[in-house]
């Protein structure tokens with residue numbers, strides 16, 4: 001129950017166990033084509049999809065190395081660990097960083113962003129969909145309204161969002177969006193997925209200077225994404241087909257139903273925490289649906305609690321990230337996580353807190369979680 005890598009459906013695991021195919025075999029090429037079509041669906045775009053071997057970070061770096069030229073200004077919008085990561089990528093590729101920084105977990109101030117963007121001298125700006133360090137979700141749709149009035153490219157990191165929360169690239173004016181395979185999409189780590197709309201692709205095409213990447217040069221990969229029978233570098237055939245199975249599972253569940261399920265998981269876990277007198281981290285009303293970030297009561301040592309949860313109850317959650325280490329823990333509830341997984345996690349947390357002396361009523365957290373989960377109607 002960490003916020004990625006997440007649990008993977010046995011359906012995906014069975015595909016991964018199959019014999020390795022040739023990268024130019026009909027079976028693989030057909031699978032790759034279908035996977036790219038399904039990728040466009042979860043990104044909500046008619047733009048160009050890319051599916052490469054790598055992790056989410058590859059999608060971040062490919063955005064900068066392909067869209068940014070020496071001296072281009074990039075505004076990094078930051079309210080957590082991953083938002084701040086963009087700065088480290090922009091510099092080495094010759095871009096000039098400006099930042100709009102908020103305290104970790106604070107909601108993004110749209111007015112301040114609008115003022116920054118109105119200067120209109122940014123080539124691009126980066127926004128985290130969900131910052132996995134704090135559990136905050138930024139309002140991509142509202143930022144998209146601001147993006148409409150500017151030439152700057154709107155770049156979104158949805159590594160911890162897509163597959164669990166709405167992303168509508170085309171409707172929300174997002175020019176470049178990326179995710180990884182190991183979170184709400186429900187596959188193992190190893191695949192980097194991103195899409196560019198026409199505006200972004202035009203910027204790549206019309207660059208004045210060469211792209212300073214070889215493997216992540218999207219001009220080399222575009223012909224392969226248009227026709228996966230071609231060759232530039234060997235795709236991770238097994239992983240692509242595993243990804244295809246994960247994408248089929250999403251398609252069968254339906255995006256709206258899947259988004260709703262994640263929303264209810266988030267509400268249910270927060271209701272449980274409230275009943276246990278445990279607070280959670282990001283600004284209220286801005287919580288992501290893919291993970292919850294409880295703030296550990298002062299009398300409790302977070303690693304004692306996580307240790308009990310793991311050893312005694314068999315549930316693994318993550319510690320706080322960066323400066324939130326020791327103060328928070330992170331519970332991932334995305335991808336193929338079930339109602340039972342959520343209840344078991346709340347139960348393990350509740351019993352561990354009780355054993356460590358936290359003042360609470362036995363069963364209160366689980367009861368509150370269950371109540372919210374029953375609001376999610378499912379046909380029997």
Ligand SMILES: Cc1ncc(COP(=O)(O)O)c(C=O)c1O
Nearest residue numbers: 055056057082130132159160180
């Ligand atoms: C929001 C976010 N962005 C980017 C990354 C980096 O992705 P990866 O570790 O797959 O390279 C992560 C990883 O957890 C993340 O949570």
